Amino acid sequence: MKKGFSLILAIIFILLVASIGALSMAISSSSAKTSVNLFIHEQAKLLADGAAEYAIMKVQQNDFTATCVDEIEINYPNEDSPTFRANISITYIGDKDTIKNCANKIESEKTGLQSIIISGQVRSLLDETASSNFRENFAYSFTTTQIP
Numbered sequence: 001m002k003k004g005f006s007l008i009l010a011i012i013f014i015l016l017v018a019s020i021g022a023l024s025m026a027i028s029s030s031s032a033k034t035s036v037n038l039f040i041h042e043q044a045k046l047l048a049d050g051a052a053e054y055a056i057m058k059v060q061q062n063d064f065t066a067t068c069v070d071e072i073e074i075n076y077p078n079e080d081s082p083t084f085r086a087n088i089s090i091t092y093i094g095d096k097d098t099i100k101n102c103a104n105k106i107e108s109e110k111t112g113l114q115s116i117i118i119s120g121q122v123r124s125l126l127d128e129t130a131s132s133n134f135r136e137n138f139a140y141s142f143t144t145t146q147i148p
Contacts (some may be wrong), residue, residue: 020041024091025102035142037138040124040126040138041138041140043083043084044084044122044123044124044138044139044140045122045140047074047084047086047122048086048120048122048140048141048142049142051072051074051086051088051120052088052118052120052142052144054072054074054088055069055072055088055090055118055120056092056118056146057120058072059090059116059146064099064101064102064112064113065101067101068088068090068092068099068101068102068104068105069090070089070090070102070103070104071078071087071088071089071090072086072087072088072090072120073085073086073087073088074086074088082125083124083125083126084122084123084124084125085123085125085140086120086121086122086123087120087121087123088118088119088120089104089117089118089120090104090117090118091104091105091106091117091119092104092105092106092112092113092116093105093106093108093113093115093116093117094107094110094111094112094113094114094115095107095108095109095110095112097112098111098112098113099113109138114147115145115146115147116145116146117143117144117145118142118143118144118145118146119141119142119143119144120141120142120143121139121140121141121142122138122139122140122141122142123138123139124139126138134139
């Protein structure tokens with residue numbers, strides 16, 4: 001009787017140790033995926049901030065009598081194999097003579113360029129480029145209004 005009880009106790013102990021091991025492996029892989037997802041999301045937010053600043057710089061460099069910068073696309077880190085793509089749309093608010101060449105515009109009664117609205121979205125392209133199991137698709141949208 002003692003040998004049978006010892007065998008049952010040994011099986012229960014092995015099952016308990018295996019369950020704890022499986023649980024720790026599941027928690028470990030889950031926390032690794034969460035860390036990667038947080039890192040990717042932070043990269044997308046930083047790229048969105050940089051894209052908005054880049055759009056502001058392009059607007060400030062622009063000659064409104066010739067053309068307007070209406071849309072910008074940024075591929076990060078390079079054009080050949082991007083990890084993120086930022087699409088930016090710029091809407092101009094001003095009088096009809098100043099912004100006559102702009103596609104995205106809101107006409108105002110006041111003279112000159114009143115403000116610009118910069119909106120965009122940063123998308124991760126990891127589904128297309130990643131070779132790991134961490135293929136999460138993130139999108140981060142942003143809008144800012146600037147007064148020149």
